[in-house]
Amino acid sequence: MGTQPDVTASHAVWHFRWPAWCEGLREDYEKVFVEPWSPYFGAVLLAIATSVLMLSGVFWGVFAGLKLWGDYLNQFLGLGGLLGIADSLENPLLHRTSLMNITLIAGALAAALISRQFRINRPPPVEYLWGALGGVLMGVGATLAGGCTVGGFLTPLMFASPVGWTMWLGLLLGAYLGLRLLLWAMERVTWGTTPPTATAHPAARRLYPLFGLLLIVLMLAWAATWYGAAEQRLVNRAIIVLTGFALGFIVHRSRFCFAHAFREPFMTGEGEMTRAMILLLAVGIPLGSLLLQKGTVDAYVAIPAAFWLGSLVGGVIFGIGMVFAGGCATGALWRIGEGHLKLVVAAAFFGWTGSVFGALMKQWGVTVADIDIDFLDGIPEITQLGFQAYLPDLLGGWGWVYGLSAVVLTVWYLLVRYNESSERFTVF
Numbered sequence: 001m002g003t004q005p006d007v008t009a010s011h012a013v014w015h016f017r018w019p020a021w022c023e024g025l026r027e028d029y030e031k032v033f034v035e036p037w038s039p040y041f042g043a044v045l046l047a048i049a050t051s052v053l054m055l056s057g058v059f060w061g062v063f064a065g066l067k068l069w070g071d072y073l074n075q076f077l078g079l080g081g082l083l084g085i086a087d088s089l090e091n092p093l094l095h096r097t098s099l100m101n102i103t104l105i106a107g108a109l110a111a112a113l114i115s116r117q118f119r120i121n122r123p124p125p126v127e128y129l130w131g132a133l134g135g136v137l138m139g140v141g142a143t144l145a146g147g148c149t150v151g152g153f154l155t156p157l158m159f160a161s162p163v164g165w166t167m168w169l170g171l172l173l174g175a176y177l178g179l180r181l182l183l184w185a186m187e188r189v190t191w192g193t194t195p196p197t198a199t200a201h202p203a204a205r206r207l208y209p210l211f212g213l214l215l216i217v218l219m220l221a222w223a224a225t226w227y228g229a230a231e232q233r234l235v236n237r238a239i240i241v242l243t244g245f246a247l248g249f250i251v252h253r254s255r256f257c258f259a260h261a262f263r264e265p266f267m268t269g270e271g272e273m274t275r276a277m278i279l280l281l282a283v284g285i286p287l288g289s290l291l292l293q294k295g296t297v298d299a300y301v302a303i304p305a306a307f308w309l310g311s312l313v314g315g316v317i318f319g320i321g322m323v324f325a326g327g328c329a330t331g332a333l334w335r336i337g338e339g340h341l342k343l344v345v346a347a348a349f350f351g352w353t354g355s356v357f358g359a360l361m362k363q364w365g366v367t368v369a370d371i372d373i374d375f376l377d378g379i380p381e382i383t384q385l386g387f388q389a390y391l392p393d394l395l396g397g398w399g400w401v402y403g404l405s406a407v408v409l410t411v412w413y414l415l416v417r418y419n420e421s422s423e424r425f426t427v428f
Contacts, residue, residue, distance in 0.1 A: 033209075033253075034115045039276035042254020047284040049246050050158060054291045056239045058096060059159070059302040060247070061151040062329040063142045063354060065097035066347065070139075070355030073348075083359035099237060100244040101333055106219060107248020108337025113212030115253075116205055121340045125192030127326075130182070131346040134325025135332075138346070139353025141318025143361055144385060145170070145311045146304020148318065148329035149258035152311060155302045157281060158288030160391045160401055163307040165408060167315035174319015175262040179427040182323055219245050248334055257331045259322040269423040271416035278409050278416075285405050289398060300380060303388045305369055310385025325350075 050060045069092065071085050080087065092098040112118035138148065145152035145167050153171065157164035219241065227238035250256065254276075261277035264270050292299050306314065322328040325346035327335055332343040332350065361367045369381035380388030391401045419425045 033111075037250075037254040039254050039256055039273055040279055042250050042256040043276040043280035044283055045250045045254070046247070046256065047280055047287060049243055049250065050155070050284060051287045051291065053240075053243055054158070054288060054297045056236065056243075057297050058236075058240070059151075059155050059297070060100065061097045061147060061155065061302070062101060062333070063097070063148045063151050065092075065095060065099070065101040066329060066351035067354040067358055068092060068095050068098045068351075070351035070353070073352050074355050074359075079356075083356060084363060085355070085359060094233070094237060096237070096240060099240050100247075103219070103241050103244030104248035104251075104330070104333050105337045106215060107245040107250075108252040108334035109248075110212045110215040110219075110245070110337075111249045111252035112338040113208040113215065115212075116208045117338060118208060119201070119339050120199075121338070121342070122196045123340075123342045124195045126189060127192075127342045128345050129192070130185075130324045131326065131342040132349045134321040134323070135346040135349030135351075136353045137321025138318050138325060138329065138350045139321075139355075140357050141174075141314040141316070141321055142329070142350075143314070143354055143358045143367070144306065145314025145318060146306040146385075149262075149322070150328075150330055151302070152304060152306070152314065152318070153258075154280070154284070156304065157405075158284045159297075159299060159302045160285075160289060160292060160398075161303040161307070162389050162391055162394065163304055163311045163386070165404075166308045167306075167311040167318075168408075170312045170315020170317075171262050171319040174316040174321075175259075175323055176266050176319075176425075176427065177316070178320035178323030179263065179266050181320060183427065248337060251330060251334045252337065257327060259326070259328045259331050262319060263323055265416055265419050266425055266427050268428070269420055269426045271420045274416045275413065278413050281405070282409055286402070289401065293398065299390055300388050303380075303390065305367075305381040305383045305386060305388045307386040307389035310383070314385075321350075 053060055068089065071080070071089055072092070074080050074083055074085055075087075075089065079085075090098075092102065109118065142148045142152065146163070147153070147155070147167075149171065152167045153164050155164075156167075223238045223241040223245075225238075226234040226241065229235060229238075256276065257273060258277070260273040262274070265274055291297055304311065318328075322331075325332065325343070327343055327346065329347070329350065332347040335343040336347060358367070366384045369383050380390070382388075391404070392398055395401060395404070415425075
């Protein structure tokens with residue numbers, strides 16, 4: 001359900017002998033690169049990073065990239081024609097969201113190497129089953145909601161859409177139901193619960209920090225090469241390379257986890273990650289609104305046509321899935337960078353199911369968008385799952401948007417604090 005870094009072990013294998021006069025530098029190094037960052041610090045950095053993406057005219061997403069990988073898998077399996085997947089798929093290194101996912105994994109890997117927290121993590125066999133089941137459910141949920149905890153929840157809220165709030169409700173309900181279902185399953189499934197024999201740390205572990213620093217240099221060189229290219233598309237992708245890498249580094253160092261924020265109050269009553277999530281939204285929503293009001297980015301570019309049915313039902317299914325998987329899409333990616341094999345399975349089934357179910361929903365006409373030019377003041381898309389809802393138009397101004405956000409976040413914070421003291425909403 002998530003692994004805390006072994007900071008003590010990291011210290012124990014630190015073989016480099018610092019000169020006495022560098023003791024202060026050593027302490028600073030360990031605080032920045034070895035010891036976990038505060039999730040609140042991570043939340044603020046994530047709000048800034050996502051705002052940088054908006055400044056460049058794009059947004060943070062995860063699901064579309066995983067779905068592209070699933071499309072490639074279906075083509076390899078010979079299912080592309082049956083599912084109506086295009087014969088020619090976009091290059092994963094040029095597809096905006098796929099590139100962001102790849103660089104996010106690289107950022108998490110660099111952080112894990114530098115802190116010596118990278119290790120191939122082999123869970124008990126039954127955990128692979130839960131990871132696969134969770135990945136399937138997340139693929140279905142993300143298809144219905146138009147995105148995962150990032151593209152269906154966080155990003156729409158930064159783009160002032162109520163679709164984020166309806167998915168938020170779905171995720172809360174899904175996390176609660178998911179924990180009850182997981183508890184029921186764990187009481188009845190006894191196969192494969194014995195963990196594999198632990199293996200010793202590889203001898204090369206003492207070189208991990210050097211590998212991590214080398215990876216940072218390579219990523220900077222990659223971004224610089226594309227930024228200096230004549231093709232504007234590569235210049236734009238250079239920004240994504242840097243931002244995606246930064247996102248991966250931040251979420252690993254702060255152990256920031258969307259699934260943890262929704263799951264843990266129901267599981268143990270602990271609410272620190274939830275409060276960090278509230279801080280992320282409290283900072284990110286106003287930042288996003290300022291960029292939208294200045295016309296920096298198209299308001300509808302990141303809003304799924306899923307308000308309210310798709311986002312609510314999809315959020316419930318996704319919430320159940322992320323509990324079984326042990327992480328959402330972003331959590332799966334950064335833990336892959338840390339070496340967790342269960343999350344590799346979860347991400348693989350997530351992407352594959354997203355490809356299959358997304359293709360089927362398109363064939364059935366459920367997610368095929370119509371354009372209603374008379375709807376509101378814009379030209380939103382409408383599907384059988386909902387429409388592109390923009391709060392400033394629905395509520396008649398930004399003041400109401402700020403007020404609604406403040407009320408929801410305050411109530412969420414108070415309920416989390418109440419539950420920490422009373423454990424009123426915990427399942428276990």
